[in-house]
Amino acid sequence: MADRKALQAEMISGQTPPSPGHGMQRDLEVCKLVDTTTCIGCKACEVACAEWNDLPFSLTTFDNTYQTMPETRWNFWNLIKFNEHQNPDGTIQWLMRKDQCMHCADPGCLAACPADGAIVKYANGIVDFNQENCIGCEFCVSGCPFNIPRFNPATKRVYKCTLCSDRVGEGLEPACIKACPTGCLKFGTKDDMKFIAEERAKQLRNNFGWQNAGVYDPQSVGGTHVIYVLHDATDPERYGNLPSNPQIPWSYTVWKWLFKPVLGTFALFGLLGVLLHHVTHGPRLPQPEPPKKEEANG
Amino acid sequence: MASGAVERFDGKARETFEHVGKTTVYRGELLRHPVYTRVLHWSVALFFFLALFTGFGIYLPWLFRWFTPFFGGGQLSRILHPYFGTGFVFFFALQALNWFEPMIWTAADSRWMRKIKEIASGEEKMDPPDTGFFNAGQKLQFWEIVGGSVVFIITGIILWAGARTFGRITVAISYVLHDISALIMLGGIFIHIYLSTIGEPGTFQAMIRGAVSDAWAWTFHPAWYKQVTGRDPQQACDEARRQMNSGRNP
Numbered sequence: 001m002a003d004r005k006a007l008q009a010e011m012i013s014g015q016t017p018p019s020p021g022h023g024m025q026r027d028l029e030v031c032k033l034v035d036t037t038t039c040i041g042c043k044a045c046e047v048a049c050a051e052w053n054d055l056p057f058s059l060t061t062f063d064n065t066y067q068t069m070p071e072t073r074w075n076f077w078n079l080i081k082f083n084e085h086q087n088p089d090g091t092i093q094w095l096m097r098k099d100q101c102m103h104c105a106d107p108g109c110l111a112a113c114p115a116d117g118a119i120v121k122y123a124n125g126i127v128d129f130n131q132e133n134c135i136g137c138e139f140c141v142s143g144c145p146f147n148i149p150r151f152n153p154a155t156k157r158v159y160k161c162t163l164c165s166d167r168v169g170e171g172l173e174p175a176c177i178k179a180c181p182t183g184c185l186k187f188g189t190k191d192d193m194k195f196i197a198e199e200r201a202k203q204l205r206n207n208f209g210w211q212n213a214g215v216y217d218p219q220s221v222g223g224t225h226v227i228y229v230l231h232d233a234t235d236p237e238r239y240g241n242l243p244s245n246p247q248i249p250w251s252y253t254v255w256k257w258l259f260k261p262v263l264g265t266f267a268l269f270g271l272l273g274v275l276l277h278h279v280t281h282g283p284r285l286p287q288p289e290p291p292k293k294e295e296a297n298g
Numbered sequence: 299m300a301s302g303a304v305e306r307f308d309g310k311a312r313e314t315f316e317h318v319g320k321t322t323v324y325r326g327e328l329l330r331h332p333v334y335t336r337v338l339h340w341s342v343a344l345f346f347f348l349a350l351f352t353g354f355g356i357y358l359p360w361l362f363r364w365f366t367p368f369f370g371g372g373q374l375s376r377i378l379h380p381y382f383g384t385g386f387v388f389f390f391a392l393q394a395l396n397w398f399e400p401m402i403w404t405a406a407d408s409r410w411m412r413k414i415k416e417i418a419s420g421e422e423k424m425d426p427p428d429t430g431f432f433n434a435g436q437k438l439q440f441w442e443i444v445g446g447s448v449v450f451i452i453t454g455i456i457l458w459a460g461a462r463t464f465g466r467i468t469v470a471i472s473y474v475l476h477d478i479s480a481l482i483m484l485g486g487i488f489i490h491i492y493l494s495t496i497g498e499p500g501t502f503q504a505m506i507r508g509a510v511s512d513a514w515a516w517t518f519h520p521a522w523y524k525q526v527t528g529r530d531p532q533q534a535c536d537e538a539r540r541q542m543n544s545g546r547n548p
Contacts, residue, residue: 260357270485271488287424287539
């Protein structure tokens with residue numbers, strides 16, 4: 001970011017300062033927008049993800065849907081979930097949702113992770129795993145409300161979508177965005193994507209009869225850096241177990257940041273306690289103790 | 299019937315280990331712990347500390363990450379920790395069978411607990427006369443480890459298998475219980491090591507050589523002393539004091 005700021009025009013000859021645009025800053029936070037209403041299930045994003053991230057492919061399982069496999073894997077981070085939803089009037093909705101890491105503002109995986117430097121959240125909102133520091137305890141799997149981190153038993157490390165942090169760092173959009181043929185995937189700043197998503201939801205409500213259309217950006221995890229436009233935002237579960245109220249377990253927040261160090265310190269006070277006991281009260285000796293000096297003399 | 303099988307197993311194990319090692323009891327000493335008990339104790343201790351030190355790096359990496367290189371790094375610590383823990387629980391389970399009977403809580407132990415302040419402060423030079431082979435503090439720690447081991451094994455299997463098998467909330471709860479159990483044992487181990495070494499001198503040899511001095515026995519476990527020697531502990535102590543005084547003041 002600094003390099004781009006350095007190239008901003010500060011003074012321009014023949015113009016009165018401040019020069020136009022000086023001091024302008026782009027929003028740091030990035031966001032991926034997935035419009036489920038325009039996804040056609042072509043899976044180009046799945047291919048692009050596996051290609052760019054050089055993920056070795058493995059055999060899939062057929063589960064009577066159009067899905068590539070039942071759920072994401074350590075070597076398959078981007079999966080279109082196909083769900084058939086029956087409306088109360090008997091009509092069928094065929095829902096397609098791109099399932100991947102949501103890049104939460106309050107990442108449950110990061111809160112749960114005990115390894116030093118294994119999970120990083122960047123200022124632009126991307127949550128990334130550094131496998132070289134991962135110890136393979138799988139606590140992140142338990143911390144994640146979206147069931148995303150995947151353990152690779154061969155390497156004993158956990159993997160997931162990086163939001164193509166390597167591409168984004170170079171000013172490129174993630175691979176899935178580049179591959180999407182319908183424009184259902186968009187990438188930009190969080191503010192812009194939120195704006196576009198809200199506009200699209202308004203359009204769906206006003207012009208297409210989806211009264212409950214809305215944006216999925218759950219605030220229970222501080223918002224996410226992957227947001228959805230849904231036909232019915234009141235029932236995200238119908239899109240293949242997208243939680244309506246994702247939660248990070250209490251044990252990974254309060255316990256980890258408060259009680260762990262505090263109680264650990266208390267345990268160390270036990271050590272201090274026994275040493276103090278020895279200093280103040282001394283040992284208990286087998287009886288009879290040798291007579292004290294005065295007694296022996298007297 | 300089941301308890302009979304346990305008795306036979308323990309008896310056989312004790313007998314077998316008497317061929318493996320030996321216990322020398324000198325004059326003025328009593329046999330405290332046979333070879334089998336000592337081997338179990340140090341096996342438990344070894345696995346306890348291996349599991350503790352591999353666990354430290356996982357518990358608070360920002361404070362204890364320097365422990366993990368001893369075990370080949372974070373990944374290997376994580377892989378080894380459950381095996382060390384299993385070893386700890388396995389050997390402690392054998393010790394629990396071995397010690398089940400002398401560890402049963404009695405009315406004398408409740409009385410001991412009520413006087414714990416006087417005993418710990420050293421006001422009471424000798425333990426209460428009805429203190430048997432184990433005192434109430436030792437029994438308390440024993441049963442805490444029994445309970446803690448049950449917590450360890452249940453939550454440990456859940457954490458070992460992971461959230462994909464047992465669900466994320468189960469893992470999140472298990473991890474807290476696993477930590478609490480470890481913290482209680484950590485606090486307990488300080489007291490245990492202190493009392494068995496510098497806190498009550500003469501104790502450590504019970505787990506090394508297996509024998510303790512008569513004076514140690516009548517001071518800290520008077521009822522046990524009476525049971526094995528048939529002598530009254532207070533009288534024995536007074537007699538020793540008279541001998542000591544007459545020896546010093548001719």
